[in-house]
Amino acid sequence: MRSRPFWVGAAVLASIGAIAATLLMWRPAIAPVERPRTFDSVQLQRGARVVEAGDCAVCHTRPGGPYLAGGLPLVTPFGTLYSTNITPDPQTGIGQWSLPAFERAMREGIARDGHFLYPAFPYVHYRRMTAGDIEDAYAYLMSGPAVHAPARQNHMSFPMNLRPLVAFWNLLFLHGEPLTPVAQQSDAWNRGRYLVEGPGHCAGCHSPLNLIGAEKSGASLAGGTVDGWEAPSLLGMDRRANAWRYDQLVSYLRAEVVDGHGTAAGPMRPVSLSLARLPVGDVQAIAEYLLSLPARTVITEVPAADANAGASDQTTGALLFASACAGCHGPAAPMREIDERPSLDRTSSLQAPNPRNFLKTVFEGVPATPGMPGPMMPPFAASLDNDQLIALASYLRRQARPDQPWTDLSSTLEAIRQETK
Known part of the structure; x- marks a missing residue:
């Protein structure tokens, strides 16, 4: 008889746990709206700049496909995702999204209808953007042509094919608030830091990932792998054997050919083409910030004899x-x-x-x-x-x-x- 209170307590705790898990893995839908169509031209110019800085077209435009209509395959360790349509089409895009729905997706990774977005969408970084930049990006996206392009089916392996489990990923890794300027640094340095750590989400490619696809703690910008390419470390760039100068880095980021480093290729190519469409001052700010980052480790390489070098x-x-x-x-x-x-x-x-x-x-x-x-x-x-x-x-x-x-x-x-x- 004395075991009865134990089982009653266990049942109560299990019920509470189930309710907590349900609340954690569920988000309410945000009511659809009529697509807004009237925006200030100056705001649209700012929004275009934010969308370029955020590399939106790099992921949301497949080769040969309509601008921002999605369909690009994104290969991850857990399967293949297809980017979604972010044109203002009401059925297959974001045409019925309100600004609060758009901001929730950017900061929390939750779609308008309440489903969880996979963190291949870099909301971990976008949540560090200012409210003004998010609003300007929304205006620009809503002002563009609507393209009817239904989402392609993802091919994710178990258990990552269960979207609600992303809630637990968010619990572990979705942290941080909008960036605030560092008073001791220049305006250009702060602008560069904002672009790198916020909309540019550079760490998404240039950082090593842990076993569940999150950036390893303490290793931001220390180098990663994307689409089979090495995304090199962005730390200590001016103090390595083949050191970068400020003018070289600015030109490279703008997709130019740089003596001593060549030109951007692979996944970095479309990113550099997007950066080339930004004001040159933004790219200069990125270069200033990156070149200020210290190296965290020094690796001395002593190669063995190369059997292929006869x-x-x-x-x-x-x-x-x-x-x-x-x-x-x-x-x-x-x-x-x-x-x-x-x-x-x-x-x-x-x-x-x-x-x-x-x-x-x-x-x-x-x-x-x-x-x-x-x-x-x-x-x-x-x-x-x-x-x-x-x-x-x-x-x-x-x-x-x-x-x-x-x-x-x-x-x-x-x-x-x-x-x-």
Whole structure:
């Protein structure tokens, strides 16, 4: 009989727990509204600037698809998500969203109808934005053309296919308030910090992630991986072996070719093209802030002997460079002057300790951007086999860093081939 109170108490606690979990995993819908259509032109200009700074089109516009209509696949460790339509279409976009519904999504990751958004949408960073910037972005998005584009079905693995579980992720990792200026720093530094940590959400790619997809505590901007590319550390950029100067970083962020670092490729390419559409003062502010960040760790590399760096590979690599690369990147190539093609030994990807970004660039190239000037490079994934790519990479790495040959070319290349499949 004495066990009865125990079971009654356990049942009460279980009921309370179930109620608490239900409340945690449930959010009310916000009533739909008629799409607002009248906005001040100055506000729309500000909103366009916020949307560019937030890289909204980078994720919400698939290649060849309508602007901001979604459909871009986002590959995560937990499955594939498809970005959603954020045009003002009332059925498939955000045309029925009020400003409070939009702000809730930006700060809390909750859709208008109450369902949880996956944290691939960087609301963890957007919650640090000012209310004014969120309102301006809302105005700009509502002023654009409505595109009917139903959402594609996500393919997430268990248990992340259960959206309510995102509530527990939020409980652990959704913290922080809108940024306030640091009085001891310049206006430009504070603007750069705001753009990097708020709308730009740079840490979303340039930070390592933990086992459940959140940025590792204490490792913000220390380097990560996105879409098979290495997103390098943004710490101590002016104090590394291939150090960045202020003018170089500003140009690189604006998608230009920079002597000593090359040009942005892979997932950074569309980001840099968005930054190029911002006022140059914003990009200068980002560069000032990033170059102020100290390095947190110093890694001394002592490479082992490279089995792929033999004399035969060097000869083969030199021949491959002469036939496939020298027309644009050789010392006497006209494109070095006409289109500012860089010397490959002075690019960040060949200076990096890991060959992944160089191999990915050779694999995928640098696609041309329709209607915009800038460098382009064809992909070589189909025209060069593994042995040729290893020989070329080994040869060029020896030109760039003869003291630090790459030791993992074969394994990295095989991993990239598998990812491509």
